[in-house]
Amino acid sequence: MKKIGIVGTGFMGTTHAAGWAATPAQISGFLAKPQQEASTLAKQYNAKNYPDLDAMLSDVDVVDICSPTHLHHEMILRTVAAGKDIICEKPLARTTKQAYEIVKACREADVKLLVAHVVRFFPEYALAQAEVANGKIGKPAVIRLHRGSYRPKKPAGNWFLDEEKSGGILMDLMIHDYDYARWIAGDVETVFAKNVSRQHPDAPVDYGLVILGHRSGAISHIAGSWAYPPPTFRTHLEIAGDRGLIEFDSEDTAPIQNLTLKSGGADAPDVGLPASPVSESPYTIQIKEFYAALVDGKTARITPEDGLAAVQIAEAAIQSAQTNQPVYLTPLDGGLK
Amino acid sequence: MKIGILSFAHHHGEAYISNLRNMDGVELLGVADDDTTRGERLAHQHEARYFPSYEALLEAKPDGVIICTENNKHLPLAEMAASQGINILCEKPIATKLADAKSIVDTCDKAGVLLMTAFPMRFSAPLLEIKKRLDNGDFGDVYCFNGTNQGELPTVYRDWFADPELAGGGAIMDHTVHLVDIMRWFLEAEVETVYARSNHIFHADEVDVETGALEMLTFDNGVFASIDASWSRPPYWPTWGGLTFEMVTQRGVVVMDAFRQNINIYSHDVKRANWAYWGSDINHAMVKEFVDAIRENRPPKVTGIDGLRAVEATLAAYESLRSKKSVRVKAS
Numbered sequence A: 001m002k003k004i005g006i007v008g009t010g011f012m013g014t015t016h017a018a019g020w021a022a023t024p025a026q027i028s029g030f031l032a033k034p035q036q037e038a039s040t041l042a043k044q045y046n047a048k049n050y051p052d053l054d055a056m057l058s059d060v061d062v063v064d065i066c067s068p069t070h071l072h073h074e075m076i077l078r079t080v081a082a083g084k085d086i087i088c089e090k091p092l093a094r095t096t097k098q099a100y101e102i103v104k105a106c107r108e109a110d111v112k113l114l115v116a117h118v119v120r121f122f123p124e125y126a127l128a129q130a131e132v133a134n135g136k137i138g139k140p141a142v143i144r145l146h147r148g149s150y151r152p153k154k155p156a157g158n159w160f161l162d163e164e165k166s167g168g169i170l171m172d173l174m175i176h177d178y179d180y181a182r183w184i185a186g187d188v189e190t191v192f193a194k195n196v197s198r199q200h201p202d203a204p205v206d207y208g209l210v211i212l213g214h215r216s217g218a219i220s221h222i223a224g225s226w227a228y229p230p231p232t233f234r235t236h237l238e239i240a241g242d243r244g245l246i247e248f249d250s251e252d253t254a255p256i257q258n259l260t261l262k263s264g265g266a267d268a269p270d271v272g273l274p275a276s277p278v279s280e281s282p283y284t285i286q287i288k289e290f291y292a293a294l295v296d297g298k299t300a301r302i303t304p305e306d307g308l309a310a311v312q313i314a315e316a317a318i319q320s321a322q323t324n325q326p327v328y329l330t331p332l333d334g335g336l337k
Numbered sequence B: 001m002k003i004g005i006l007s008f009a010h011h012h013g014e015a016y017i018s019n020l021r022n023m024d025g026v027e028l029l030g031v032a033d034d035d036t037t038r039g040e041r042l043a044h045q046h047e048a049r050y051f052p053s054y055e056a057l058l059e060a061k062p063d064g065v066i067i068c069t070e071n072n073k074h075l076p077l078a079e080m081a082a083s084q085g086i087n088i089l090c091e092k093p094i095a096t097k098l099a100d101a102k103s104i105v106d107t108c109d110k111a112g113v114l115l116m117t118a119f120p121m122r123f124s125a126p127l128l129e130i131k132k133r134l135d136n137g138d139f140g141d142v143y144c145f146n147g148t149n150q151g152e153l154p155t156v157y158r159d160w161f162a163d164p165e166l167a168g169g170g171a172i173m174d175h176t177v178h179l180v181d182i183m184r185w186f187l188e189a190e191v192e193t194v195y196a197r198s199n200h201i202f203h204a205d206e207v208d209v210e211t212g213a214l215e216m217l218t219f220d221n222g223v224f225a226s227i228d229a230s231w232s233r234p235p236y237w238p239t240w241g242g243l244t245f246e247m248v249t250q251r252g253v254v255v256m257d258a259f260r261q262n263i264n265i266y267s268h269d270v271k272r273a274n275w276a277y278w279g280s281d282i283n284h285a286m287v288k289e290f291v292d293a294i295r296e297n298r299p300p301k302v303t304g305i306d307g308l309r310a311v312e313a314t315l316a317a318y319e320s321l322r323s324k325k326s327v328r329v330k331a332s
Helices: A011-021 A035-044 A053-057 A069-081 A096-109 A123-133 A168-172 A175-185 A282-296 A304-323 B012-021 B036-045 B054-059 B071-083 B098-111 B125-135 B171-187 B282-295 B304-323
Strands: A003-007 A026-031 A062-065 A085-089 A113-116 A140-149 A188-195 A206-214 A219-226 A234-241 A244-249 B002-006 B027-032 B064-067 B087-090 B115-117 B142-151 B191-199 B212-219 B224-228 B241-249 B252-257 B262-266 B273-277
Touching: A003 A011, A003 A053, A011 A026, A011 A035, A011 A062, A011 A085, A011 A282, A026 A035, A026 A053, A053 A069, A062 A069, A069 A085, A069 A096, A085 A282, A096 A113, A096 A304, A113 A282, A113 A304, A123 A175, A123 A234, A123 A244, A140 A175, A140 B212, A168 A188, A168 A206, A168 A219, A168 A304, A175 A188, A175 A206, A175 A219, A175 A304, A188 A304, A188 B191, A188 B212, A206 A304, A206 B142, A206 B191, A206 B212, A206 B224, A219 B191, A219 B212, A219 B224, A219 B241, B002 B012, B002 B054, B002 B282, B012 B027, B012 B282, B027 B036, B027 B054, B054 B071, B064 B071, B064 B282, B071 B087, B071 B098, B087 B282, B098 B115, B098 B304, B115 B282, B115 B304, B125 B171, B125 B252, B142 B171, B171 B191, B171 B212, B171 B224, B171 B241, B171 B304, B191 B304, B212 B304
Parallel strands: A003 A026, A003 A062, A062 A085, A085 A113, A140 A219, B002 B027, B002 B064, B064 B087, B087 B115, B142 B224
Antiparallel strands: A140 A234, A188 A206, A206 A219, A234 A244, B142 B241, B191 B212, B212 B224, B241 B252, B262 B273
16 A cells, blocks of 8 residues: 655645545645645544654655645655656646656656656547547547636635746646647647737736647647636637547536536636536546556656657746747757757 | 629629618619629529620619629729719628729728728627627636638639639638638727638648648737638539637636527438528628718728738738748738
8 A cells, every 4th residue: 555645735636636536545744834724634534744854755655746836846756756746736836847857866766756647548539539539530630729717716825826936827727738738649740839928018917819739740730818707717629630520618518517507706716627427536546546646667658858849848838928939849769958 | 873893704793683682772783793704694594684795784873792703803893983973882801902993992092982802700699799799808818719711622712712813822722711700899909910821631632722721810909819711612512601709708618509509400412411591691681881980971880901911911821831931911
């Protein structure tokens, strides 16, 4: 039985904990700056509230990192040094250089690294990928991915909105779809991006538009919105190939429309979430697959290199938005300069 | 008021016949076509008078003509009509080359004839509603557009739509101008830079032009916009394609689907889903504006300059494909 330590107890740490509870793994404890959050979760799962990372590392087999993005690099390197396996919430790191160092360190130390790009585990996205892989629509040519919600809220110190920490919308939100586009159409060669907060720093909303050129010749259009009214969360995908077209829209396929009368203003969660009920949460499906990879050495559907490649695209998007020019990506198999 | 149609190279020519016939005080003078077989056949089919040449039609003194030739053949007809003082509604894009587009505008200017570009989206009821609210300040500042103008392979209507010479390109030439014009109209700003990526994966064996295309534009007021111009709708899609955008503003997002007003039909006849449009006829409203502008002796709501500016942005997209950079639009 694997002993799991969860770092970060915000929305993602809480969600991962629920996932681990559905596996034979044991949640040993939590580590977080907001002590209240950590001790509430510790109580709920009958687990510890660790004072620091070293205490956690000496006690667990696996560290599940759900802390703010800019902290991933340092925490992962310390976990690797302790020889513990790692689950890491997306983005794998804040910069390509950091992500590369992480992947390299894990490889050299023979430590498992599983990056939680949960979109690959959403049934609609997984099904579309499987149909493309089965050749149902031929060769993908133009891919459109759209993910829209409102600006993430946080009780205090909103790191999501601090571009230095989160990478902003072009990284934090849209990395989901860079990864998915790569899963569908392969490695990316060029990135061109714009976003509202770069052009209009005082705007009350943010919205990103990114054009990816894949080495396969396919092109992808990625849109990310933090401009919708809470509690909106909607996604759209369209994969057009030379032998057909797949599309999905979360609004059009929502099995339930809630038109009941609300008393007062509807409460919205900190981070907008998809809400199409399924028997098992995609987050739980993900954690179960990661658990199998840890215990039985089964291959997960996402590799450390995938996590690195997604960060590289996100970083290029931020750079392109600054320069109004495309960014050409260095192939990562040859290592980084 | 007599209006003539020059050429059926563009299939819209047929739609304009019924538009003109349903308009008070307007007479469809007739049609001419340099493809005699096509011209005679369609004239007969629509019970319209057929003129054996463009010259013959123009000699019959129409008040205006609608030019529906291939994209690269607009200029000579515009020159011919303008020289006889005849007003012009020209299919889009008004030309495939900057010099031709400029020449059409200048020729009409000098001749003092009215030149209107066939941008029917200016007359779309959903777009007019948004424009009204935009001008009313309901949305505050506009930040960006995420636009699509996707379609099926247009060779289903006419082969020349995918001919590099006659059409001037593929999906980019076909589908960039509508959204560019809508955004120029909404923003009252000009396109400053264009970045484009294209490919040739859909219908690779059937046509020799780009069929997939994504573009990113910036305007001189700081607004940016993406356009998906792809011919990405399969031939069994429930309709020809569509035009959509998300407009991101200070007050949130407006999601617009210009051709959403459909009924869904599932029939034994076609054995696939079919969307039948019941929204207002944009072509009718556009042709009516042409007629009204002639009648009232005033500039039309969409001009030759609008056609020229849209061509400039489109050609910048091709320039970006060549240079692999974001390029500045060459304003003439």
